[in-house]
Amino acid sequence: MDKKSRKLRLSDKIISLIAVTNNDEDIIEKRLKEIKKILSKLRTNYEILIVDNNSSDNTIDKIKKLKNIIPYTRILVLSKKYDNEIALTAGLDNCIGDSAILFNLYTDSVEIVVSLLDKIEEGNDVVVAKCNKDIVSYDFVSKIFLWLTEKISSHGFRHGFNFTMALNRKVINSIVSTRRKSRHFSYINYLVGFKKQIIYYRQIRTYKYKLSKQKISEVVLGTADTIISNSFKPIRIVSFLGLFLSFLFLLYVLGVVILILVFGMKHLAPQGWISTSTVIGTLFFILFSLLTLISEYVIRILIESRDEPFYFVSEEINRSTILPKRKTLNIV
Known part of the structure; x- marks a missing residue:
């Protein structure tokens, strides 16, 4: 899709960019300015929704100081530190956009926003951004364990800290209505269905130091909890x-x-x-x-x-004539 047609289609929509922070006072100003710059170029309405995962530093204060430069920023401060999936769910619960982008401040370049929105405007409901190579490495035993769990998973499970994706409003509403406690997004995407597109991109390494390498015990316990919670x-x-x-x-x-x-x-x-x-x-x-x-x-x-809907509606098409042939109706 060319830039002109994309601007015309986005002009009457609202884009919500959701990012999770936790003690990010050293990078938050630079990252927000980069995000604001790329969203402004799209010529569309947008909001930047920051879900703060109970930061103990000056992250919130630094965001507030940017209110004049970036006026369309909302902050949602969680009462304690939760898993990243829970924090992103809080963002989806509170976003107002016609589409939402889940953005990772540590690994994503702002250019991925344009790529995700292009695929959404092409008619996809979910666009998942997968990295060609994770910037966080795992030891050999962890790799073998993750490979086995991905094979036995019934819902396309893939272990990772990155949840970069774009969702349209239909998918957002479906995910919000799914209230299971385990919130791994690969399972939720499988559950709700919809038209999905996968794109591949290269992660940035500038903020790699913000990512902590997981121990094998953390990988095993976290993966086991996700598999058992979501797969039979x-x-x-x-x-x-x-x-x-x-x-x-x-x-x-x-x-x-x-x-x-x-x-x-x-x-x-x-x-x-x-x-x-x-x-x-x-x-x-x-x-x-x-x-x-x-x-x-x-x-x-x-x-x-499980407190989940029986089904998710992808589209509803109404007809102007409600009862075209009364004789064929199954009515006594």
Whole structure:
């Protein structure tokens, strides 16, 4: 899309740029001025919504001092420090834009704003910006663990600290209506659906020092919490694995019995081993069968207990004629 057509389409809309801060007094002025400069070039209405994650330094004061230079800035101060996903959700709850951009102050160049809005104006509902290479590195064990969890995930889970994306108002409303406690955005995007586009970009390294390298324990615990909170695959995998192994044990016992009774290979098992193993194997098979059944009921209970809408409406198209053919209506 060329610049002229983009300006015409954006002129009557409001863009909300949402950014999370936490003790960022050293970078906040420069970053806000960069954001204001790029948004002003778009010739559209906009707001910069800062969600402060309970900063203890002078971040808020520095933002307030910029009110004359950047008048369209709103500040939402959280009462304590929350996960980044919760802070972004607070921004989506309170933004007023027709579209919202989730912007990472530490990794994103302001040029990504234009790229995201271009894709939204092309008709996409969600535009996710993925980096070609994370600027935060992980050790080998963490990489293997993350690779495995991404493979077993049922909803396209991808571990990362970056949630740069653009959302139109339909998607914002759908996410806001989803009140599950776990707010990982890769799962929420999967849940609400809509037309999605992925773009790739290069992260800036200027503020890399603001990002702390995660320990392997933090990676494992955080990823496990996200997967268990949002996916039913782990409980199903463990349940069916136990059932399968107990079934294999029964087959093994049956094989030994056949070898002893048919081929007379009594040396394969001591006296009493067959009866003991048969009883143990049968009990474990019944036990894991019950656990598998119970796990399915637990999954259903979790689904019913989540306070989520039954569906999300992508579009509503009205007709001028409400009842065109009365005879075909199923009305008594």
